[in-house]
Amino acid sequence: MSAYIIRRILFMIPTLLGIMLVSFVVVQFAPGGPVERVIAQLSGSDTGATSRISGSPSGDFGARGQMQGGSAVDAVTSKYRGAQGLDPEFIKSLEKQFGFDKPAYQRFFLMLWNYARFDFGKSYFRDVTVIELIKEKLPVSMSLGIWMTLLTYLISIPLGIRKAVMDGSRFDTWTSGIIIIGYAIPGFLFAILLIILFAGGSFFDLFPLRGLTSDNFASLPWYSKILDYFWHLTLPIISMMLGAFATMTLLTKNSFLDEVRKQYVLTAKAKGCTSTQVLYGHIFRNAMLIVIAGFPGAFVHAFFSGALLIETIFSLDGLGLLGFESVLNRDYAVVFATLYIFALIGLVVNLISDLTYTWIDPRIDFETREV
Numbered sequence: 001m002s003a004y005i006i007r008r009i010l011f012m013i014p015t016l017l018g019i020m021l022v023s024f025v026v027v028q029f030a031p032g033g034p035v036e037r038v039i040a041q042l043s044g045s046d047t048g049a050t051s052r053i054s055g056s057p058s059g060d061f062g063a064r065g066q067m068q069g070g071s072a073v074d075a076v077t078s079k080y081r082g083a084q085g086l087d088p089e090f091i092k093s094l095e096k097q098f099g100f101d102k103p104a105y106q107r108f109f110l111m112l113w114n115y116a117r118f119d120f121g122k123s124y125f126r127d128v129t130v131i132e133l134i135k136e137k138l139p140v141s142m143s144l145g146i147w148m149t150l151l152t153y154l155i156s157i158p159l160g161i162r163k164a165v166m167d168g169s170r171f172d173t174w175t176s177g178i179i180i181i182g183y184a185i186p187g188f189l190f191a192i193l194l195i196i197l198f199a200g201g202s203f204f205d206l207f208p209l210r211g212l213t214s215d216n217f218a219s220l221p222w223y224s225k226i227l228d229y230f231w232h233l234t235l236p237i238i239s240m241m242l243g244a245f246a247t248m249t250l251l252t253k254n255s256f257l258d259e260v261r262k263q264y265v266l267t268a269k270a271k272g273c274t275s276t277q278v279l280y281g282h283i284f285r286n287a288m289l290i291v292i293a294g295f296p297g298a299f300v301h302a303f304f305s306g307a308l309l310i311e312t313i314f315s316l317d318g319l320g321l322l323g324f325e326s327v328l329n330r331d332y333a334v335v336f337a338t339l340y341i342f343a344l345i346g347l348v349v350n351l352i353s354d355l356t357y358t359w360i361d362p363r364i365d366f367e368t369r370e371v
Contacts, residue, residue, distance in 0.1 A: 147237050259287045
């Protein structure tokens with residue numbers, strides 16, 4: 001097993017390199033960039049891009065960005081839309097600040113070297129390090145990911161087992177219909193429906209629409225803090241777990257049905273075991289193999305993906321919203337750092353999932369497999 005783990009760890013290196021290289025190349029051909037973003041703000045067509053830059057259009061940078069004459073300006077500013085009339089020295093200072101004074105290949109290898117040492121630098125437009133930004137947004141994503149995964153497993157597994165036991169019955173039919181309809185409804189659309197029904201849209205005003213806690217959270221007693229926390233989480237969690245709930249329920253049911261048809265089940269019944277003994281003494285461990293082993297991957301999926309629209313709709317400032325805003329604002333320091341971190345976590349979790357298989361079922365041997 002140790003040889004397999006080493007091979008998998010070594011395989012992560014070219015995988016990470018490929019992910020970062022493709023993303024870096026795509027960004028080079030994407031229109032706009034941090035320099036253009038600052039220029040747009042200076043020209044009055046954008047806002048909020050120069051929070052890290054000392055001064056404003058009316059201050060130091062504004063003074064240095066006044067109209068200059070001659071070809072020197074055109075030579076420097078022609079490659080940036082809207083840069084005509086700005087001081088070329090000012091444009092060069094922007095390029096140096098964002099690292100665009102170096103060739104693309106040098107910027108790429110420098111980024112890889114820094115990331116290998118877990119040095120992710122600072123945000124372009126927020127005077128804070130990327131790690132601090134992630135720590136700031138982490139509690140929201142942790143709340144959504146942990147509770148969504150936990151509730152999905154607690155509901156889906158018993159329901160999936162029940163559906164497998166009652167396969168073909170009226171209960172199985174109507175629950176399957178509800179599950180399929182729920183799976184077909186996009187999470188963000190269901191979130192809007194919940195807001196209309198239960199958050200003051202058109203019917204009831206039972207749940208809040210903003211943040212994880214109320215404004216007076218600090219002054220509440222401990223038991224009220226717990227209730228307030230879950231009061232804010234109720235609608236976002238229901239919206240997020242809709243698709244995962246359907247997938248996990250059907251996966252559990254089909255896994256149990258597949259085991260029911262195997263010979264060892266018939267043998268156990270022939271020996272006089274009751275249905276309960278067969279189900280929980282023989283079928284359960286084998287059927288739950290794929291479900292339990294997939295827990296790490298399911299948790300990471302809930303933790304880092306699929307929450308962007310939900311976070312936006314319910315005004316939850318988490319990692320999904322951070323990544324989306326960083327792309328819009330061309331904050332490449334945050335974009336590439338979060339991409340690297342999430343890709344690395346995903347690869348590690350995939351390895352953990354494989355190792356979980358062997359822990360649950362020792363008959364599985366990855367040592368003889370190719371990576």
